[in-house]
Amino acid sequence: MDHYLFFSVGHIRCGIPFSDAIFMIRMVSINTENRNGKGKAGTINLHGEILEVYSIRELFGFKERPPLPSDNLIIVRKGLENVALWVDETYVIQGGDLEPEDRFMNEHLQTIIPGIRIIRSDLIVIFDLIEFLDYGLIGQTRLIDILSDHTGGDDTSPVSLVRDYQEIDRVLKERAEQLALPKEEVKRPPVIEVIRFNLMYQEYAVDMKYIREVIQTSEITPVPGTPDFIAGICSVRGEIISLVDLRALLSIPEKGLTDLNRVIVLTDGNLTFGLLADQITGIGTLKTGDIVRTVRREQTAWQNYICGTIDSLHVLNVQALLTDPRMIIDDTET
Incomplete structure (x- = not known):
């Protein structure tokens, strides 16, 4: 039985194979100096290891927004390297086969964006992270455009409710400093x-x-x-x-x-x-x-x-x- 880790971006719920996920952390400040492509938000320092951060929001086609303390980073395997996926919220692990609704059974519709499977107008599964992330860097088709005929709403980002951007920046930088600390070279406790x-x-x-x-x-x-x-x-x-x-x-x-x-x-x-x-x-x-x-x-x-x-x-x-x-x-x- 396949198990998926689900997260949300805007009004879209998305699942990735649980086996691809290593762990999840709260959002930290992202270094944008080395940002080098669409969908790449920058990098984070994970205990001395520099990881590329992919903005799933941007790859889906939503408007960009600054990180929020309530956002999450999912550390995943992308081939031989580890990368971070920037998402709004992670909330459930679920097993079972996810079959598309009848209106999404069209083979052409399912293959426009490589690596994903559309289940409903508000639910997709990324079954091949490498294909999806690599296509996102060069592809012109946006997921929200494919789903636009089936959804009634747009991104429901909470950013408009946020006022204290200086406090947000302080919190994210503080978290990033803690995350960048080297791992202690001692025997790990159970x-x-x-x-x-x-x-x-x-x-x-x-x-x-x-x-x-x-x-x-x-x-x-x-x-x-x-x-x-x-x-x-x-x-x-x-x-x-x-x-x-x-x-x-x-x-x-x-x-x-x-x-x-x-x-x-x-x-x-x-x-x-x-x-x-x-x-x-x-x-x-x-x-x-x-x-x-x-x-x-x-x-x-x-x-x-x-x-x-x-x-x-x-x-x-x-x-x-x-x-x-x-x-x-x-x-x-x-």
Whole structure:
């Protein structure tokens, strides 16, 4: 099954093969002195390694704008070198086959811009980064022109809402200085790759090795007689999985409205279920030595299912969740 890392640029959602992505960082100041072509925004210094930055916004054909602190840089492999993709937001990993809508099944339409596959008027997949990026430097056809007959809106950039450009420049330069620092020549501590997500205005982290995919919440069917932390069941490409509500499992106090519009599908190869989340906030790594065990009296569930915290980030004990038989509902009984 193919997995994609999705991001947005303007009103267009785009996916790249997750295997092409190395990691993601927050936007930093870009050195524009060596800018040498359409779509190339400049360079960044990543711990002494100079990386070319490609503006996906410009390659798609949107109007250029200055970087914002809320933008992201996705570090990817382009052949034998690493480069950075400048995008608006990254937010979800999803598996499965993405088939184009009928109106985009035309072979000519799908081959105008090499390396991409148009799924919908607001969704594309870049399946070959080298072809797409190289074409963008010389090609004349813009993606937004191809989609113009199928979209009703233009770029919805938040730049018009921003006023303090001096503060933005200061923040981005400060981040760039930190990013340019050389890596310490010491033995690296053990780390885990994680996905971060929000739930009830609190951020949590899940070990990436247990994540099968992240999907949007579909119809949830309640199941009578199950524990209160089982929100119900849903179908994921024909497979029925149970959905766990951490609010009930961990006795999290309610703090206003919550969306619960994402499902993080967890599996260890034997058991599979989903965690409900409000929003995916990013991917990255955590040093296991920095995880501090937290103690909450009279909260056994918290001790069982939370490894610890880093600052205000709670790290879930996914292995404990996956070995708890209460998380699984036998769909033959429903």
